Amino acid sequence: MHIFDSVQKTKRLFTPQVDDKVTLYVCGPTVYDDAHLGHAKSALVFDLLVRVLKANDYSVTYARNITDIDDKIIKKAVEQNKSIKEITEFYTNAFHKEMAQIGVSRPDLEPKATESLDAMYMLIRKLIDSNHAYQTEDGDIYFDTSSDSQYLTLSKRVQNEDEKINRVENSSHKKNSSDFALWKSVKDGTIIFDSPFGAGRPGWHVECSAMIEKHLAFENNKFAVDIHGGGADLLFPHHENEAAQTRCGTNHALANYWMHNGFVNIDGEKMSKSLGNSFFLKDALKVYDGEVLRFYLLSTHYRSNFNFNEDDLTASKKRLDKMYRLKKRFFGLAENRDKTLFQEELLKALSDDLNISNALALIDEMITHANETLDTAGKHKELKAETLSNLAYIEELLGFGAKNPFEYFQSGVDEETRAKIAELILKRDEAKKAKNFATSDKIRDEVLSYGVSIMDTPQGTFWEKV
RNA sequence: GGUGCCAUCGCCAAGUGGUAAGGCCGCAGCCUGCAAAGCUGCUAUCCCCAGUUCAAAUCUGGGUGGCACCUCCA
Known part of the structure; x- marks a missing residue:
């Protein structure tokens, strides 16, 4: 299997650190609002990745976190006069429900920030003890970016000197402008956790590093996880900072392979709240079938930016329809699981950095061939067995075609x-x-x-x- | 301003040195009482210019045009 490593910017042969065991960590949602199509895209991409890894006989441990400590959550709770927990539970449940509708399986692990505070304290402690972090007079703890010679090597960013000076002046207590908070001391009396460093709440970046350390990492491995994924916008600063924390606070690097999925735009515009709510997954699901959305959102390569557009969705649906019409012709027949050449080719296509376009082309050709043979030789036993096997394989590998075909067309x-x-x-x-x-x-x-x-x-x- | 990505048929979209996958739309035909569905056939030399090479959509340089990140963000 080959994976494009978005840090090395090259396609690399994938080799797990330990035998055939793969650890995968993906940055999940901050549960302060409904999931939008971008969350759906990201979840779908890594859902597909897990399926393809498993089909390649890897044993996968997939973790996707729930960020349930965040300033935006607190803000919403205050605004709506609700508890943090009410807010985060509501949106976490909604997230799970909507992801299920587009066929995204639950990850093996779904750590929450609120349940990982111990790991965060431990990591912060280590960073302070090793002089990679410092506490300011008002109780905040910052990561000292100047203490990490490899800082910015992940995103290959060049620091702007002017900005550096300005920011230091603006933020009185930071040593360097690029230093980021590991711990924010409570200042307004809102939400606090008691930590060994005083009352407050953790910074966003430290959550992921700590959760990875707690749930996935092995002390003496070279890398904490095999693959770390997330949206393209997370490379900087989130992943850069995560990597720095792990590098300085543990004895391994964060990830061997980095995967970043492209963005979803709506009709050529970047998604934003000012465009209305059409980009919420829950609203899209009111209009379109979950499986159609899954098929459409997965129909282009995961690294490209995706332009959500109704005409394209319709064209995409027709492609899925065709598969279901073939399934209709076989409905009720017993499944056959013999491995076919088609299946080998399909897996090969997807094992090449999830080349979905080639995979879909193979599926279209398989469908056409099956229809053609069926039209001319209706009682072709071998073809029936093969096609049934192929359809079952597509369902397993890509999550397409699981429905009763008659229900699909009449939903x-x-x-x-x-x-x-x-x-x-x-x-x-x-x-x-x-x-x-x-x-x-x-x-x-x-x-x-x-x-x-x-x-x-x-x-x-x-x-x-x- | 800094850094990076991209530009392939009307639309969506693979292909990163060896002579342009696939889908949608369109046209013609087969099938059908007629349709629909299905099937068959037809439709691009790859933004522009220059270069490297026996050979370039694919590499190099220049241009033009998009986009992203640099602040919270999937």
Whole structure:
């Protein structure tokens, strides 16, 4: 398997540190608001990565944190006169529910900041003891970036001298402008945790380093985790700072491979609250099927920026429809799990830094070939077995096609309408049998008025929601 | 201003030295009572200029045009 390492900026052969065991850590959401399409994209990308790693016979331990200590959470709690816990539980539950709707499996570990304070204290202690961190007069603890000769090697950033001077003047107690908070002492009497360093709350960056150390890292490994992932915007400063903390506070580097997913834009615009709420996953799910969203958001390479657009989504849906129509032709038949050449090629494509475009092209070709063979030789036993196996493999590896195909095409249509459509189709079939085509076509128009299309097959007449 | 990324058919999108995958849309045809679905066929030389090479979309230099990060952010 090959992975593009976004720090070394090159595609590297993936080799775990320990045998066939892979540790993966991905920065998860800060639970102060609803998940947007960007959260969905990131979760989907690493969900796919885990599936592909497993298909390559790796044993994967995947951790994605929940940041439930944060200034924005506190702000919201104060605004809504609720407890921190009420806010974080609400959004954590919503996150889980929405991720499930787009087929994202739960990670093996989902550490919360509030449950990892001990690990943070330990790391901060080590950093202070080794002179990589210092406490100011007012109780804040900062990481001393000048103490780390490798600082900024991750994001390959060059510090701006002018800015450096300005910031030091603005922030009275920091030694260097780039120093970042490990611990913020309480100043306004809001939310506090009692730590050995006084009351306050941890900085964002230290949460991840500490959780990785607590849950995934082995003391004497060269790297704390094999792969560290997250959105492209996290490279600096978040990952840079995480890496510095781990490097200076433990005896290993943070990650061997870094993966950063591209951004989701809406109709060419960067997502922002001023654009309204259309970018919330929950709102997208009101309009589009979760699996269609999954397919669409995964349909382009994970490192590219993604432009969310309704026309493209529609085109993408048609591609998924085609797979389900093939599944219809096999519905009810027993699954077969023999490994086929197609499956080997599919895995090979995805093992090349998750090349989804090549994978989807292979799927399209497989579908076309299966349809073609089925059209010309309906009772092709071998083909049936192979196709069933292929569809099951796609479901496992990519999470596409798990639904009942009839349900897939008819989702969102209420019982009453379904009954009415069924009744009309029955009438039409009678008219057709009597070769009364004027009547049957009239009935068809009536069926179509429900926003569905119908298709006559050897197995009978079926309808799909348009 | 600093750093970095990108530019492939009407649209989406692979391909990083060996002669342009796939999907959507469109056109023609097969199938069908007619449709729909399915199938078949057709449609680009890769932003511009210069260079390296037997060979470049792929490498180098220059240009033009987008975008991202540098503050919280997936």
